[in-house]
Amino acid sequence: MFSFKIQSKSAGSNARTGKIRTSRGKIDTPIFMPVGTLGSVKSVTPEELGDCGAQIILGNTYHLYLRPGCEIIDLFGGLHDFMNWRGPILTDSGGFQLFSLAKLAKITEEGYAFQSHIDGSRHLLSPEKSVEIQNCLGSDIIMCLDQCTPYPATRKEAQQALELTTRWAQRCKQIWEQSQSKGALFGIVQGGMYTDLREKSLADLMEIGFHGYAVGGLSVGEPKNLMRDMSAQTIPMLPDQLPRYIMGVGTPADIVELVDMGADMFDCVMPTRNARNGQLFTDTGTINICNSRFKYDINPIDDVCECYTCQHYSRAYLRHLYMARELLAYRLNTIHNLYYYLRLVKQIRGAIQRDQFGAFKTDFYAKRVE
Amino acid sequence: MFSFKIQSKSAGSNARTGKIRTSRGKIDTPIFMPVGTLGSVKSVTPEELGDCGAQIILGNTYHLYLRPGCEIIDLFGGLHDFMNWRGPILTDSGGFQLFSLAKLAKITEEGYAFQSHIDGSRHLLSPEKSVEIQNCLGSDIIMCLDQCTPYPATRKEAQQALELTTRWAQRCKQIWEQSQSKGALFGIVQGGMYTDLREKSLADLMEIGFHGYAVGGLSVGEPKNLMRDMSAQTIPMLPDQLPRYIMGVGTPADIVELVDMGADMFDCVMPTRNARNGQLFTDTGTINICNSRFKYDINPIDDVCECYTCQHYSRAYLRHLYMARELLAYRLNTIHNLYYYLRLVKQIRGAIQRDQFGAFKTDFYAKRVE
Numbered sequence: 131m132f133s134f135k136i137q138s139k140s141a142g143s144n145a146r147t148g149k150i151r152t153s154r155g156k157i158d159t160p161i162f163m164p165v166g167t168l169g170s171v172k173s174v175t176p177e178e179l180g181d182c183g184a185q186i187i188l189g190n191t192y193h194l195y196l197r198p199g200c201e202i203i204d205l206f207g208g209l210h211d212f213m214n215w216r217g218p219i220l221t222d223s224g225g226f227q228l229f230s231l232a233k234l235a236k237i238t239e240e241g242y243a244f245q246s247h248i249d250g251s252r253h254l255l256s257p258e259k260s261v262e263i264q265n266c267l268g269s270d271i272i273m274c275l276d277q278c279t280p281y282p283a284t285r286k287e288a289q290q291a292l293e294l295t296t297r298w299a300q301r302c303k304q305i306w307e308q309s310q311s312k313g314a315l316f317g318i319v320q321g322g323m324y325t326d327l328r329e330k331s332l333a334d335l336m337e338i339g340f341h342g343y344a345v346g347g348l349s350v351g352e353p354k355n356l357m358r359d360m361s362a363q364t365i366p367m368l369p370d371q372l373p374r375y376i377m378g379v380g381t382p383a384d385i386v387e388l389v390d391m392g393a394d395m396f397d398c399v400m401p402t403r404n405a406r407n408g409q410l411f412t413d414t415g416t417i418n419i420c421n422s423r424f425k426y427d428i429n430p431i432d433d434v435c436e437c438y439t440c441q442h443y444s445r446a447y448l449r450h451l452y453m454a455r456e457l458l459a460y461r462l463n464t465i466h467n468l469y470y471y472l473r474l475v476k477q478i479r480g481a482i483q484r485d486q487f488g489a490f491k492t493d494f495y496a497k498r499v500e
Numbered sequence: 501m502f503s504f505k506i507q508s509k510s511a512g513s514n515a516r517t518g519k520i521r522t523s524r525g526k527i528d529t530p531i532f533m534p535v536g537t538l539g540s541v542k543s544v545t546p547e548e549l550g551d552c553g554a555q556i557i558l559g560n561t562y563h564l565y566l567r568p569g570c571e572i573i574d575l576f577g578g579l580h581d582f583m584n585w586r587g588p589i590l591t592d593s594g595g596f597q598l599f600s601l602a603k604l605a606k607i608t609e610e611g612y613a614f615q616s617h618i619d620g621s622r623h624l625l626s627p628e629k630s631v632e633i634q635n636c637l638g639s640d641i642i643m644c645l646d647q648c649t650p651y652p653a654t655r656k657e658a659q660q661a662l663e664l665t666t667r668w669a670q671r672c673k674q675i676w677e678q679s680q681s682k683g684a685l686f687g688i689v690q691g692g693m694y695t696d697l698r699e700k701s702l703a704d705l706m707e708i709g710f711h712g713y714a715v716g717g718l719s720v721g722e723p724k725n726l727m728r729d730m731s732a733q734t735i736p737m738l739p740d741q742l743p744r745y746i747m748g749v750g751t752p753a754d755i756v757e758l759v760d761m762g763a764d765m766f767d768c769v770m771p772t773r774n775a776r777n778g779q780l781f782t783d784t785g786t787i788n789i790c791n792s793r794f795k796y797d798i799n800p801i802d803d804v805c806e807c808y809t810c811q812h813y814s815r816a817y818l819r820h821l822y823m824a825r826e827l828l829a830y831r832l833n834t835i836h837n838l839y840y841y842l843r844l845v846k847q848i849r850g851a852i853q854r855d856q857f858g859a860f861k862t863d864f865y866a867k868r869v870e
Contacts, residue, residue, distance in 0.1 A: 169820060173827035198795075198820040205798055205816065214812045425568075428575055442584045446575065450539060450568040457543035460827055 132271075132314035132341050134159075134373045140487035144366055144392030147482045150373055152270045153312070154210070154218045155185070159373065159394040160478055162385065162471045163188045163220060165402060168197065169213045172402055173461040174468070176215040181438065182465060183472035186218040186270070188397045191263050192227035192255070196246050200266040208268020220271035220397070221264045223302075224255050225318075226346070226378070229278035237277060239294070257301040261311065269313040273344065274302040279322035281352040288322030295320045296334040303338050314341035316375060319364060322347060323356060328364045342373035342395075349378045349398075358387060365391040382411060382474055386494055389478055390487070396475075401467035406460045408452050411470040413497045419463065424449045437469035438462075502640075502684035502711050504529075504743045510857035514736055514762030517852045520743055522640045523682070524580070524588045527555045529743065529764035530848055532755065532841045533590060535772060538563050539573075539583045542772055543831040544838070546585040551808065552835060553842035556588040556640070558767045561633050562597035562625070566616050570636040578638020590641035590767070593630045593672075595688075596716070596748070599648035607647060609664070627671040635681050642683040643714065644672040649692035651722040658692030661717075665690045666704040673708050684711035686745060689734060692717060693726060698734045712743035712765075719748045719768075728757060735761040752781060752844055756864055759848055760857070771841045775833035778822050781840040783867045789833065794819045807839035808832075 131153045139146045150157040164171045164179060167190045171179055179187065189209050194200075206212040209219055228235040228242045235244035241256030260275040275298050277291040299317050306315045317335035321327030328345075335343065345364050348357050361376065365388065368374045375395035376388050385396055401411065408419045412432040417424075419431075430440035431448065439448070439462040451459035481490035501523045509516045520527040534541045534549060537560045541549055549557065559579050564570075576582040579589055598605040598612045605614035611626030630645040645668050647661040669687050676685045687705035691697030698715075705713065715734050718727050731746065735758065738744045745765035746758050755766055771781065778789045782802040787794075789801075800810035801818065809818070809832040821829035851860030 168824045168826055169817070170826050170828040173831070175828070197824055198816070202796060202816055202820070205796060206814070212814075212817055214817075426572060426575060444576070444582075446568070446572055447539070447582055447584075450572070454538045454567055456538055456540050457827065457830055458540040458545070461543070461831070 134342065134371070136371065138483045138485070140482045140485055143390050143487050145389050145478070145482050145487045146392060146394070147479045148373070148394060150218075152218045152314070154216065154270050157185045157218060158479055160385070160389045160475050161185055161395055162475045163395065163397040164468055164471075165190075165397055165399050166213070166215075166219075168193050169209060171464075171468075172406065173457075173464050176213070178438070178465055179215070179468070180217075182468040183476060184217070184468065186220060187215060189219050189221045189267060189269070190224070190227060191221050191260060191267070192224035194267060195224065195253075195255075195263050196248055200263055204266055208266070210268055218270040219267070221267050221269040221273065221313075222377075223260045223264070223273040223275040223318075225260075225273075225276040226278055228255065229280070229350075237294070239297075241275065241298075257298040258305045261302050261305045261309065261315075264313065265309055265311050271342070272306065272311060272313040272315050274299045274315065274317050274340075276318040276320055276346050278350065279320055279347045281323065281350045283322045285322075285324055285327070288320070288324050288327050291322070292320040292327055292331040292334075295331065296338075299335055299338055299340075303340070316340055316342040316344050316373075318344045318346040318377070319368070320347050323352060323360055325360075325363045328360070329367060332364075332367055336369065340372075342375060343368045344375040344377050344395075346377050348376065349380055357384075361388050361393070362391050365393050368392070382471070383494075385471075385474060386478065386491055389482075390491065401471045402464050405463035405467040408463065410463060411467050414499045419445065419449050419452050421449075431466055432470075435466065435469065435473075437466050439466040439469075504712065504741070506741065508853045508855070510852045510855055513760050513857050515759050515848075515852050515857045516762065516764070517849045518743070518764060520588075522588045522684070524586065524640050525555070527588060528849055530755070530759045530845050531555055531765055532845045533558045533765065533767040534838055534841075535560075535767055535769050536583070536585070536589075538567065539579060541834075541838075542776065543827075543834050546583070548808070548835055549585070549838070550587075552838040553846060554587070554838065556590060557585060559589050559591045559637060559639070560594070560597065561591050561630060561637070562594035564637060565594065565623075565625075565633050566618055570633055574636055578636070580638055588640040589637070591634045591637050591639040591643065592747075593634070593643040593645040593688075594625050595630075595643075595646045596648055598625065599650070599720075607664070609667075611645065611668075627668040628675045631672050631675045631679065631681065631685075634683065635679055639683040641712070642676065642681060642685050644669045644685065644687050644710075646688040646690055646716050648720065649690055649717045651693065651720045653692045655692075655694055655697070658690070658694050658697050661692070662690040662697055662701040662704075665701065666708075669705055669708055669710075673710070686710055686712040686714050686743075688714045688716040688747070689738070690717050693722060693730055695730075695733045698730070699737060702734075702737055706739065710742075712745060713738045714745040714747050714765075716747050718746065719750055727754075731758050731763070732761050735763050738762070752841070753864075755841075755844060756848065756861055759852075760861065766845075771837035772834050775837040776830045778833065780833060781837050783864075784869045789815065789819050789822050791819075801836050802840075805836065805839065805843075807836050809836040809839075
């Protein structure tokens with residue numbers, strides 16, 4: 131079961147709100163998906179994710195395949211029971227991790243031949259294998275295996291990658307049908323920084339037909355302006371009536387801008403990873419909790435924030451915990467940052483519903499002092 | 501405000517239950533106190549401590565004095581508000597840490613002259629300073645600064661340490677009175693492994709007069725039998741109508757044995773530290789979650805345990821998190837171990853109240869397979 135319905139649009143913008151329905155619950159879009167690489171969103175429980183406003187989380191095929199492995203997750207009937215998260219899960223295909231760990235992976239028509247970054251063991255991740263693993267994980271939204279184009283890349287490289295991505299997408303669709311997969315299947319648009327290649331990639335994928343379309347190959351090292359330009363050209367091409375997922379993006383401002391272009395779904399390690407590095411998000415910008423100006427600061431991270439951390443702890447306490455490398459620091463910081471990201475998309479949805487997205491955006495930038 | 505009332509005693513044993521009243525709440529004894537060294541019980545929140553059954557926690561004078569320092573904690577009116585724990589807090593005096601970090605500390609009549617283990621800065625921890633810091637922390641139970649006797653120690657060394665401890669205890673009592681401290685004040689019995697010196701130490705302290713008496717200098721490297729013998733001889737000497745606190749002890753079996761001897765209060769890093777090393781407590785003994793036999797184990801750590809971890813997660817999941825060094829592992833393990841310790845003392849209290857402590861003890865050992 132999978133459906134998507136647009137619920138409101140904002141005048142003078144491509145921004146829209148919608149609702150995705152899955153057998154494990156509804157998702158209001160635009161939505162941000164916290165990243166749970168190894169079967170936990172680092173340092174927090176599923177209950178805390180719910181309190182932060184999470185509706186769907188992301189799991190990593192590559193990492194979970196290697197550790198703990200499908201054999202174990204299968205005993206639990208999937209990732210949901212294994213990790214105690216009852217809501218929907220989107221799983222990536224493993225393609226992006228193998229792109230990032232390129233030294234350990236070799237691409238052939240068949241798939242990615244790679245060595246485990248943990249023990250050096252040899253594996254083949256084919257499109258079929260990727261869908262099979264995602265089926266085992268019990269994924270609610272399965273991503274096709276793709277070849278991500280690096281930045282910079284020649285036109286020829288970008289074209290080859292998108293064509294392979296298309297052939298793999300066909301194989302993913304076929305195995306998805308044969309295996310009577312319970313999750314929805316999303317295609318990933320590649321094409322590097324070449325608009326016409328993006329267009330071709332999308333046209334090829336639409337011929338195969340998917341439940342939703344993702345834009346891959348962004349935030350891979352290109353300048354911020356180029357990422358935004360590429361998004362501005364690609365997102366409006368994506369079918370209007372299906373969910374549009376921009377992979378691995380991004381900062382709060384990126385999310386505001388890409389929603390404006392018509393994007394519905396986001397994932398990024400930024401709120402969780404930066405939390406563990408002491409960087410915290412607020413409406414006026416980011417702060418680093420290590421900063422000595424917080425030493426005697428009895429205020430919460432953000433006066434207007436209603437997260438567990440801001441309701442109970444001061445900047446002085448959080449700085450102390452962080453400087454002492456106390457485990458609780460990572461968790462309290464993570465809760466705040468996830469709450470911030472999920473509150474941001476909630477505010478965005480509210481603004482679009484009231485047809486005030488433009489005013490929201492003006493206000494969003496006006497508050498920032500960076 | 502501080503009082504202690506014995507509520508029940510067990511026939512054929514020195515075990516007793518009681519109630520300590522403080523201005524921040526009641527404590528049922530026998531009780532185990534989780535250790536919150538640096539202003540957090542590592543990895544868990546105050547709410548989770550409450551869910552585990554914690555009634556009182558321990559804070560470390562030495563560590564909190566160095567980091568974040570009294571100036572900061574003072575802004576919050578004490579440790580409770582700083583760390584968001586509303587229940588009673590017992591603070592140690594700093595003596596044990598300076599005993600453990602002996603290379604950095606020099607003992608004089610005045611106190612401990614020491615260098616910070618963090619930045620090498622020089623400090624003096626006198627009895628007066630220790631009480632002053634504990635006042636600043638807003639401690640509900642203040643411990644006198646003592647000199648812990650190492651093991652092994654000659655009779656002369658043990659005697660000198662106990663005599664210095666007595667003189668310091670006098671100074672602690674004096675500054676405690678002058679400063680109109682809000683916390684209760686406990687004396688610490690030293691005397692090494694010499695029963696008559698323990699007796700002398702106690703007699704000296706009782707002449708000064710305290711709200712409760714602790715036994716220090718146990719679990720400092722002596723054989724287990726000697727620790728138990730020393731406890732068996734010392735605990736019954738302690739005044740019957742006041743709380744008896746055995747510092748830094750110990751294993752679940754130690755607690756059962758020392759309750760049998762008449763002890764009321766315990767603290768130990770074992771449940772929290774061992775949790776972070778993957779060692780988990782159950783009624784049948786400890787398990788190490790790393791063990792490959794748990795790889796496919798869909799059962800909780802302990803079938804009879806009602807902690808959050810056992811209610812929601814399997815051994816296979818906990819092993820996976822631990823092997824992957826996921827931050828959530830330390831927390832879920834800590835919750836289980838604290839729940840185990842606090843359930844143990846709760847069961848002990850119930851057994852004493854029903855006058856079945858002997859039967860409880862028999863059953864406690866019968867279940868263990870170690």
